[in-house]
Amino acid sequence: MKNRLLWPLIALAALLVLNLVVTPSFFALRIxxxxxxxxxxxxxxxxxxxxxxxxxxxxxxxxxxxxxxxxAVAAIAGAVTCVHIGTSGDAGTAFAGMAIAxxxxxxxxLWNGFLVAGLGIQPIVATLVLxxxxxxxxxxxxxxxxxxxxxxxxxxxxxxxxxxxISILISLAVLGLVALATRKTALGMLIEAVGVNPEASRLAxxxxxxxxxxxxxxxxVCAGIAGLMISSNVSAADANxxxxxxxxxxxxxxxxxxxxxxxxxxxxxxxxxxALIIQTLTTTVYTIGVAPEVTLVFKAIVVITVCLVQAxxxxxxxxxxxxxxxxx
Amino acid sequence: xxxxxxxxxxxxxxxxxxxxxxALQDVDFRLFPGEVHALMGENxxxxxxLIKTLTGVHTPDSGSVLLAGDAVAFSxxxxxxxxxxxxxxxxxxxxxxxxxxxxxxxGREPRKFGGIDFRAMRAKAAEVLARIGVHIDPxxxxxxxxxxxxxxxxxxxxxxVDCRVLVLDEPTSSLDAGEVAELFRIMxxxxxxxxxxxxxxxxxxxxxxxxxxxTVLRNGALVGEHLTAEMDRRALISAMIGRELGTLEAIEDAxxxxxxxxxxxxxAEGLGRRGAIAPFDLDIRAGEVVGLAGLLGSGRxxxxxxxxxxxxxxxxxxxxxGTPLHLRGxxxxxxAGIAFCSEDRKGEGLVADLSIRDNLVLAMxxxxxxxxxxxxxxxxxxxxxxxAALDIRPANPDALVRTLSGGNQQKVLLARWLVTEPxxxxxxxxxxxxxxxxxxxxxxxxxxxAAEGTAVLFISAELEEVVRIADRIVVLRxxxxxxxxxxxxxxxxxxxxxxxxxxxxRTAS
Numbered sequence: 001m002k003n004r005l006l007w008p009l010i011a012l013a014a015l016l017v018l019n020l021v022v023t024p025s026f027f028a029l030r031i032x033x034x035x036x037x038x039x040x041x042x043x044x045x046x047x048x049x050x051x052x053x054x055x056x057x058x059x060x061x062x063x064x065x066x067x068x069x070x071x072a073v074a075a076i077a078g079a080v081t082c083v084h085i086g087t088s089g090d091a092g093t094a095f096a097g098m099a100i101a102x103x104x105x106x107x108x109x110l111w112n113g114f115l116v117a118g119l120g121i122q123p124i125v126a127t128l129v130l131x132x133x134x135x136x137x138x139x140x141x142x143x144x145x146x147x148x149x150x151x152x153x154x155x156x157x158x159x160x161x162x163x164x165x166i167s168i169l170i171s172l173a174v175l176g177l178v179a180l181a182t183r184k185t186a187l188g189m190l191i192e193a194v195g196v197n198p199e200a201s202r203l204a205x206x207x208x209x210x211x212x213x214x215x216x217x218x219x220x221v222c223a224g225i226a227g228l229m230i231s232s233n234v235s236a237a238d239a240n241x242x243x244x245x246x247x248x249x250x251x252x253x254x255x256x257x258x259x260x261x262x263x264x265x266x267x268x269x270x271x272x273x274x275a276l277i278i279q280t281l282t283t284t285v286y287t288i289g290v291a292p293e294v295t296l297v298f299k300a301i302v303v304i305t306v307c308l309v310q311a312x313x314x315x316x317x318x319x320x321x322x323x324x325x326x327x328x
Numbered sequence: 329x330x331x332x333x334x335x336x337x338x339x340x341x342x343x344x345x346x347x348x349x350x351a352l353q354d355v356d357f358r359l360f361p362g363e364v365h366a367l368m369g370e371n372x373x374x375x376x377x378l379i380k381t382l383t384g385v386h387t388p389d390s391g392s393v394l395l396a397g398d399a400v401a402f403s404x405x406x407x408x409x410x411x412x413x414x415x416x417x418x419x420x421x422x423x424x425x426x427x428x429x430x431x432x433x434x435g436r437e438p439r440k441f442g443g444i445d446f447r448a449m450r451a452k453a454a455e456v457l458a459r460i461g462v463h464i465d466p467x468x469x470x471x472x473x474x475x476x477x478x479x480x481x482x483x484x485x486x487x488x489v490d491c492r493v494l495v496l497d498e499p500t501s502s503l504d505a506g507e508v509a510e511l512f513r514i515m516x517x518x519x520x521x522x523x524x525x526x527x528x529x530x531x532x533x534x535x536x537x538x539x540x541x542x543t544v545l546r547n548g549a550l551v552g553e554h555l556t557a558e559m560d561r562r563a564l565i566s567a568m569i570g571r572e573l574g575t576l577e578a579i580e581d582a583x584x585x586x587x588x589x590x591x592x593x594x595x596a597e598g599l600g601r602r603g604a605i606a607p608f609d610l611d612i613r614a615g616e617v618v619g620l621a622g623l624l625g626s627g628r629x630x631x632x633x634x635x636x637x638x639x640x641x642x643x644x645x646x647x648x649x650g651t652p653l654h655l656r657g658x659x660x661x662x663x664a665g666i667a668f669c670s671e672d673r674k675g676e677g678l679v680a681d682l683s684i685r686d687n688l689v690l691a692m693x694x695x696x697x698x699x700x701x702x703x704x705x706x707x708x709x710x711x712x713x714x715x716a717a718l719d720i721r722p723a724n725p726d727a728l729v730r731t732l733s734g735g736n737q738q739k740v741l742l743a744r745w746l747v748t749e750p751x752x753x754x755x756x757x758x759x760x761x762x763x764x765x766x767x768x769x770x771x772x773x774x775x776x777x778a779a780e781g782t783a784v785l786f787i788s789a790e791l792e793e794v795v796r797i798a799d800r801i802v803v804l805r806x807x808x809x810x811x812x813x814x815x816x817x818x819x820x821x822x823x824x825x826x827x828x829x830x831x832x833x834r835t836a837s
Contacts, residue, residue: 205694
């Protein structure tokens with residue numbers, strides 16, 4: 001386990017060092033109005049939605065699944081909340097809107113779970129349905145407009161501070177809850193068992209379907225909360241662009257964190273590191289002034305490097321070479 | 329067998345360690361051209377590891393491999409094959425949806441104008457098949473043939489290249505007697521052509537029938553190399569397990585002394601499933617061992633799966649303690665105290681990437697639900713108890729099950745069900761592919777369980793084992809239950825029934 005987390009840790013450290021060299025002020029923290037500001041805080045704040053979605057994705061991937069619909073679900077959550085809030089400024093309306101949005105997300109998770117566990121459709125296809133249709137639903141909800149709101153309680157979710165950004169506090173709280181829920185109960189072990197060998201788990205009496213269903217609902221709720229953060233941060237719901245491609249970032253975060261796409265053993269700490277790497281990378285691109293045209297290429301190079309050093313074959317080749325050098 | 333030709337393969341001082349396990353320690357091995365060489369040892373003795381070291385799957389930590397006198401170091405099975413070492417594994421590793429010819433020449437298809445020359449491919453395949461005397465259409469799809477023929481195709485694939493060494497890792501475990509004879513005929517043809525054959529099997533009869541020489545391993549170390557003709561069975565068994573065997577006799581005694589007249593625990597009435605097994609009646613009493621005998625495909629496994637609810641019955645009903653049990657799936661069977669060890673350990677039994685501890689408590693945990701984890705203390709004491717009781721090695725609860733040998737995996741699977749304290753334990757081929765020592769331990773365990781009042785349904789392809797261990801034998805043929813014999817039945821009687829002779833006088837009503 002420690003070994004699996006070593007490379008993500010090194011990658012994260014390397015990115016941070018790079019930032020320190022290029023922009024020495026990156027690590028500077030200052031307190032203003034009781035809020036913490038600085039490059040690192042930005043990373044945490046902007047990385048909160050990705051981390052949240054990656055947490056849900058980790059459990060889905062551990063059951064041999066994948067959820068492509070999280071970005072669309074995030075957009076729906078933002079749209080529903082903003083439409084419900086409308087021009088209201090009071091906290092009650094904001095909380096009601098968020099509650100409705102999250103319940104709706106849970107229903108969408110049930111739908112994904114039904115397709116995967118109930119009908120036995122391949123997860124990548126099953127969730128592709130909602131990935132494409134979900135944006136349409138969000139468009140319907142917002143009637144094709146970008147809905148802006150002016151509601152301070154809602155704004156706190158994505159842009160507020162409690163010394164640290166509230167969004168990262170929420171994400172870390174969810175991380176803590178998931179860690180407790182999976183490692184203090186038997187849920188984690190059963191999820192891994194289902195992921196490694198679904199048929200053997202069924203014959204051992206594990207409720208495989210219920211477990212698969214549960215992780216899809218959890219992933220959708222995580223996506224919903226992330227959608228609230230994204231929408232709250234800009235006080236607007238954008239059905240087209242909110243959470244766009246975030247499923248890719250989340251999947252990358254999970255994979256970089258050492259959880260195999262083939263299912264089975266997973267690491268929440270790894271996912272946390274993965275999400276931080278992805279976000280630091282995005283921030284780095286801006287701070288070191290990579291031209292916007294090549295941003296994606298730069299990101300891709302870093303991700304490929306991290307994946308390569310994690311791949312057993314590449315690692316074998318590396319260690320083979322170092323052994324050879326040692327001999328000669 | 330004279331020793332005049334130099335060995336085609338020579339392995340010297342091979343050592344290999346996996347994390348926590350010394351798999352091979354300073355093992356020497358020789359293989360001569362034109363001989364069948366049996367590699368003998370219990371599960372976990374290092375047979376597979378030695379083979380994988382030879383075929384380039386593993387790289388030894390120390391020691392050298394010489395092929396025809398030259399030192400070689402293969403880094404992949406492909407390289408080994410290019411050098412003339414071909415391997416056929418226990419499970420057929422072919423593409424079922426391709427044709428026989430495509431399978432035989434996969435990866436080395438004859439080319440023409442940049443495409444595959446299918447005509448030449450079929451001709452070449454037919455030639456290879458003819459060499460080993462197998463007459464099937466090279467253009468037919470592989471999965472249209474029975475497993476035994478697929479196995480022969482796998483051998484054809486192995487010898488289609490210039491093959492000096494042929495490794496057969498338990499090729500006979502899923503074949504019937506006639507098919508084994510056919511395989512042996514082919515092995516003799518190849519041997520006479522000068523191919524060196526390395527053969528692994530758990531069936532001693534087969535070893536003595538086909539092999540010329542044997543190497544015995546125990547616990548990763550070399551015990552000795554012998555000419556088969558000079559090694560009698562008793563000596564071989566002692567060499568393999570390192571102790572004298574008294575266990576088998578003890579089991580026989582116990583089966584005779586056992587009282588199998590307890591109350592009926594499970595009663596099946598016209599239970600059946602179309603295409604799997606015809607409706608059957610069956611009583612299983614507490615404290616009784618019921619053996620299921622029949623050929624492969626006779627419906628043994630299908631019957632077991634219906635009783636466990638792994639497949640849904642479409643006729644009949646099942647009563648436990650006289651109460652009808654509606655089987656909606658394995659969970660309801662488990663709740664009624666029924667446990668099922670599948671014959672397919674890897675596919676349907678164990679969760680390979682989890683630890684021994686997790687595998688051991690999986691069924692118990694599943695029954696409790698995710699929200700009530702088995703307390704750590706209970707877990708540890710259970711694990712400790714069963715590691716010791718079943719002699720599971722390595723005795724490290726955190727070892728991943730995938731790293732264990734077949735016999736130890738089987739014991740972990742058994743232990744998983746024993747912790748649930750089942751009232752009926754269904755064992756489908758629990759002793760297949762495992763060594764004599766572990767086999768005796770498992771048979772002993774079954775006897776002990778029955779003595780304590782557990783009902784056991786025991787399925788095995790080895791009739792001798794069924795006859796010895798069971799109080800009652802249910803005979804299946806062509807997916808029908810055809811007879812029930814009492815425990816005193818002889819193997820001949822059972823064989824007669826399976827073969828379709830009318831021996832009905834002794835059938836119990």
